[in-house]
Amino acid sequence: MSQYSFADTLVNSKDNQAQPIERITFGSFDSAEKGWWLMDRSAPTPSEKEITETIPYSQGILDFSTLGIDRFFDNRDITYQFKNIGNRYDERKVIENEIKRMLMPLGTQALFDSHEPGLHWLGKCKSVTVTDDANYQSLTATVIFSCYPFAIGNSAEGSDIWDDVFFPNWVFQDTSFTVNGTQSINLINIGSHTAEVKIVVTGTVSITGDFGSMTLTTGTYTDTQLTLAVGENKLTLNGSGTINFEFYKEVMI
Structure with a gap:
């Protein structure tokens, strides 16, 4: 704006x-x-x-x-x-x-x-x-x-609330995953700068990416070394459990 x-x-x-x-x-x-x-x-x-x-x-x-x-x-x-x-x-x-x-x-x-x-x-x-x-x-x-x-998104990315969808700057994506072994995921930050992430885990899940790697057990984490760069963020998950990444886009308008 x-x-x-x-x-x-x-x-x-x-x-x-x-x-x-x-x-x-x-x-x-x-x-x-x-x-x-x-x-x-x-x-x-x-x-x-x-x-x-x-x-x-x-x-x-x-x-x-x-x-x-x-x-x-x-x-x-x-x-x-x-x-x-x-x-x-x-x-x-x-x-x-x-x-x-x-x-x-x-x-x-x-x-x-x-x-x-x-x-x-x-x-x-x-x-x-x-x-x-x-x-x-x-x-x-x-x-x-x-x-x-x-300007900050009203809903966390991945919520995909229809009334909030703005097609010129929007992506539909999964931010919650069930982990059983090793899998690759891609989190997309469509904001204007890096996004901090809240991570909720059940079980034990390791995360590896450009930031390095960390292993998380059941709990909620709000202060980790993982931040999402603007654009695609490719990560590898390994372990057994569930993991949810909660982040909000911040846009320069």
């Missing part, structure tokens, strides 16, 4: 009244349910965490900002502009107080945007600015969230 102008012009008829279609949800705040029309959203790409060194008597600089295939970024600001219309002055003041009260006290958590089905942001509300137009009995709210630089 890059920076662009947008207006929610679609209308959902409910009790013969126009209802917003485009929405964000954050905590218990649902912009559409609260009568806020989404007019604009902006999500410019985040700035890089640059690490550079200058060597005397050499051309240019040395850039250490990339480790392996990963570039590292600061948080990104995601900005939304909403309108709320058709309320008296006293009602508008209540609505203004409510949006600030519902967004600002919350800590870091998931931010869902109807523009990106199947994905969410992770962040906290940075500011809420509201202006009142008495002539048109309307409020305009500008809401800024400070978010983790990548």
Whole structure:
């Protein structure tokens, strides 16, 4: 999702009244349910965490900002502009107080945007600015969230929940396996950088790949040397039992 102008012009008829279609949800705040029309959203790409060194008597600089295939970024600001219309002055003041009260006290958590089905942001509300137009009995709210630089999949890879499928960037794959002897598998990370993996094992299963090898017994593992590079990750399993790899794509949009 890059920076662009947008207006929610679609209308959902409910009790013969126009209802917003485009929405964000954050905590218990649902912009559409609260009568806020989404007019604009902006999500410019985040700035890089640059690490550079200058060597005397050499051309240019040395850039250490990339480790392996990963570039590292600061948080990104995601900005939304909403309108709320058709309320008296006293009602508008209540609505203004409510949006600030519902967004600002919350800590870091998931931010869902109807523009990106199947994905969410992770962040906290940075500011809420509201202006009142008495002539048109309307409020305009500008809401800024400070978010983790990548959008995160709502469901673990391999879940294949139909409503989340986005064919231009999707792969159907198995992430759970029954092991009886030796078998080769291929886990595909369609995200924008390496993915950490939660591994759940019953029995005893050894995993071998480019990372090296390890043997796991019955249990849940969240901190191992196995991370999935972007693209295909070919692994060999050996042993007896079951193993499930749980990971989420993180996408630069």
